[in-house]
Structure formats: structure tokens, C-alpha cells
Amino acid sequence: MPTTIKDIAKALGLSTSTVSRALNDHPQINDETKNTIRTLAERLNYKPNQAAAGLRTHKTYCIGLIVPSISTHFFSTVISGIQQVASARGYQLLICQTKESEDEEKKYIDALVSGRVDGLMISVSRGTKNFDHLRYATEEMPVVLFDRVTEEVDAILVEAKDYEGSHKGTTHLIKRGCKNIAHLAGSKGLVVAQNRQKGYEAALKDHGMKVDERMIVDCDWDKEKVPEAIKLLLRHNPNLDGIFAANDEVAVQAILELKKLKLKVPEQVAIVGFGNYPISEIVEPTLTTVKHHPRRIGANAAHKLLSSIDPGYTNWKEEYITSDLIKRGSA
Amino acid sequence: MPTTIKDIAKALGLSTSTVSRALNDHPQINDETKNTIRTLAERLNYKPNQAAAGLRTHKTYCIGLIVPSISTHFFSTVISGIQQVASARGYQLLICQTKESEDEEKKYIDALVSGRVDGLMISVSRGTKNFDHLRYATEEMPVVLFDRVTEEVDAILVEAKDYEGSHKGTTHLIKRGCKNIAHLAGSKGLVVAQNRQKGYEAALKDHGMKVDERMIVDCDWDKEKVPEAIKLLLRHNPNLDGIFAANDEVAVQAILELKKLKLKVPEQVAIVGFGNYPISEIVEPTLTTVKHHPRRIGANAAHKLLSSIDPGYTNWKEEYITSDLIKRGSA
DNA sequence: CTGAAAGCGCTTACAG
């Protein structure tokens, strides 16, 4: 059995009230008393039971995190960023993954909202069509939505510069001289994918080019769908000379596929991705891509949530999220 | 304020005891009473406060996870595996990352052991030299150590087949005709790195080849150190014709570096990695490597921990951890 | 089958 406040009180002939106050550095406790209590606490290796304290104070010092997947490069890096700022502020992180399922998302929200956490960070599942459970969460506690956001609920939002980045990436292809630029799009239902597509379309228009719906193929962020998509594009327009892909995984797969078809990258078809993930430096040619900031997104999301939980803490500076192009071999 | 057992009791003119029992499906409660209670609980969207329940029952239904890093491909995949089995058994996952620091590891163990979790899963930091805090944890609750294990403490261990896999990988190079095989080793202090090195050495000896200490270079799992390591090896032995790398990241970097030096892979130098991580399929030539099973390792570790927490649950079958070679272009 | 009571480990208004 771990040491409790009671053990210390008994050993010292004091009340638990006094021990509790001493341990919490209450100003009205005699310094000597504090010292004795702390010394003994140290020696008995006393650790406060946060669950018990939380029961009284309605604070758990835990925040819940719900993501579609833990193991992709993007999300694992976001999580790492969140964990670091949460921990620095004395909060623990409870992690759940939905596997893109609305049911799982609902289940986890229910479990976490029931007194386990002080706030919630969510990246919405692809499968989520009904937003009632998210609305319920926002009524119960502070909620921040990141990356996979929705305007359907009233929560704090943290996003990457998807539109701007895609605009820059596409513009780079245009400046390079590409005339027939396709877009390998993400999942149509996701705002983040829509924003990237909008950035692509706007860049074309801004340079007096027409948007051809048939040059936009939904790959669902799924690299398996890339070979088919590329063939479709080439059938529609054999003059295809540029591709802006909604993420690096799809872009890299496109490079591999074009090479298989004996098309030269970037000479015949130039490619730009989104993410700057590790594979972008490994593929040959290396991938020109828009830099993503998963760690900063995580840190900002965590800071915003914690500032909403403890309005006292406000003096952090938001980390800057850019959308800079990293020029490499593929475009 | 969320609904409590008290609200339900009051609304129904029953005692909290009865409500609690009904909600926990206690056999001695009248079916009709159960129904009324459950119906109301449902309607009020009642969710039990697990922290409060845990205070009484000494169960938190949380397990703690301490890893050196959340965002590497290996660990993020392990975590995903852990999360899935924990969740399936009704447990939540608390995640901490040590950034390879012994101090952080100690801090997190202290925080988690203090009544927050029912058990602990740890992958030990590179920086950990003193194991007292791990020993302390094992005295307080069930602990499983995975991947980064140590024999210094009495815990449940879950490891990959590092020795066998490395033996197979090295043997493949030998069978291919390589005569001067180097090893790009992991961090010397880690058992997992030592086991991979031992597998390499044993394979050489088993085929009547000598182990040359100077053909083993410690890269510390760090791809930044690879270019230097390769140059060192070539200086020592210009006939270098094979490399077994302790992980894929290092192996891929070795391929890139050799290409830079105008050495042909696999014709002049053949390379085998360990891990089968995504980059191994993207690099050119694609990487021959030993398949790792991070998800299964996570699942097994979680199952073992939960079986140790609830000895009742025993009928799960351990997932099979193999060490098969995946032959691709680099060897 | 149901209830009153005690208690898990803590905090905190109230009193002295």
C-alpha cells in the first residue's frame, strides 16, 4: 500500500488537514511544520493520489486525445508535440485511436468525458457524418479540433496552412512551365483535403489557367489508389506534365508509378507533394514538397487547450505555422 | 455538472447502493428495478466516474506507457498495437515520452505509480544507467518491458527476434558471396543492439568467417553518423562488399551514401537492414531487410500486462513474432 | 431484494 496523507498525519501527530496544506505549500502553515511534513513525505516516498484529489477539486490533470490513427508519421509527430507541452504543464495524456470510425470516436468521447479528463483534443474521423457526439463534448469541457476540423461544432480550431501551401506548390509547377497540371486529391469529405484542392484550383485560376474537373482524382490519401489514378489521368490527357499531390505518400507513389511507365520525373512530369515526410528525401528523384509542421500543430493545439482549461496561463507565444515550399528533384 | 448515481437515486426514490448495484448488474437486484434504473441512466446520459470508482476498488482501468519517443515509426506502431488491445479490454492508455533521458523516465514512473495506473509498459531510455526507479515500479505494480529491455529488474519481457533476424540477414549476405561484411551497429548500451550485433557475429562464425572488430561501427541508430561510418569502413577495408545495418534508417542512409561515392548497390556493396519500415520500399534499390513486428510486439506486451493485472483473462494466444528476411533489390 | 453506513485519499470552508 502506498503512503497516504493519513500515514504522515498519524506518524507526526498532526491532522490530515495540516499535512495536506503543508504539501500544497499553503501560506498559513508554519515553516517548521512544513519542513517536518515534507521531510517525512520524502522519506516515505509519498506521492499524492491525483484521482482522489481530482474528485474533490474537479481537476484530473489529464487531457484526452482522439486521433484516427496513432502510427502515421503526421499523427505520431503531432502527438509527440502535444505530449511534450502537456507534460511540461503537469498534464498527462490519454490516447485513443478511432481507425476512422465514427462509432469508435463516439465511444471514446463518452468514456473520456465521464470525468476522466479536463479537456479534449480531437482530429475527426473520416467516417464521421454526424457531429452530435462532438457537440456533446464541447458542452461538457474545452475541446480543440486539429487538422481534421469541422465547422459544425463550436470548438477551438488548429489547422495547417493547407490552402496557402497548396497554392504555393501548384504555382511552383506553373512557374516551371507545366501546362497540364493534375491534382491527386485527399478524401473529399475532409475539410483539410478540400482546402488543399482549393489551393490548387486557385493557383491555376490566378495564372489564367482553367480548372479541368477530370484532372482532379480523389485518391483518398491512399497510396494503393495511385497507379489507377495515374493511368486515368494519362488516358484523359496524355500531355499531363505536372502533378500536385495532396500528401507526400501519394506523391511518392506517383513518382514510383511514373517511373514504372517510363515517364521521366521531372522532365516529362513534374511532381509536388505536401508534408515533407521522411520518404520525400529518400525517393529518387527526391520530392519537392510543402513543409508541414506536425509538431508545432500539436504544441499549439495543446497550448490552446490548456489555456482554455486554465485561463491563468496565457503567456505562451503561438508557434508559427508556415507553408514553405522545399525544392528538391521532382519539380 | 454530469449526472451522478445520487441524481438517479433521488429521482427514483431509491438508495445509491441499489442504483450502483443495478448499474453493475448485481445478481441480487430485481430485474424490474434494474430496468427502471438503467432506462433513467440512459436518458440522463449517465457515465460512471471511473476515478471515483477506482478510489474504492483500487482499480483505475488505466495503464501507463513510457517510451523514449512517440514519433518514430517503430514506437508509434507499437503504441498503436498497445492502444488497440488495451481499449478492447476496457483500459485507457496514458502516454509519456522520455526523449532517452533517465531523469524523465524516473519522473514519469513516479507520477504514474502514484495511483494513476494499474500497470506499466516501458521501453527503457538509452540514457538510463541506474535501474532503481524501474525496480521501484516493479515492486508497486505489474510492469512489462518491451524492445528496450534489461535483465537488471524483475519484469515481464517482450522482445523481437533480434538475434535470429540479424543472423538471417547476415547469412543472406554470406550466401550471396560477400566476403567482407561490415556491421553498422546500434547504441552499444542497449540489449537490443547487442543482440543484433551478436546475430551478425554468430552468422560470420557459423560460416567460418572471422569477426573483425574494425568492421563493426557504432552508429547509435543515428542516420547522421552513417556517412562518416561508411568512409571509416572503406578506409579500413576497401574490399567492403556487404553491410548488415542494425536498422532500416541506417541501412537506407548507407545506400544513399554509397551511391554518392559511386559504388553500386548491390553489385559492389550489398546491404541488408532490419525493420521493414516504409522507407525500405522507397529507396532505390529497394532494401532487403528483416521484418520487424512492432504492432504484434505492442499487442503481446499489452496482453501480457493485462493478464498480469487480471489473472482471470488468460485465453489469448500470443501473436507470433518472426524474423523473416524480405528480399528486395539491395542484396 | 434493498438500504444505511463506512470508507477510498484527498481538499477546504468554517471555527478556534
Added chain:
DNA sequence: CTGAAAGCGCTTACAG
């Protein structure tokens, strides 16, 4: 400066 008491939301032995 310190303590007695109540209470956070739950469970459970004891009684009836």
C-alpha cells in the same frame, strides 16, 4: 497557525 467535519462519486460488507 491548526483541526474537525463535510464531501467529491463511487462500492460493499453488514443488516434487515
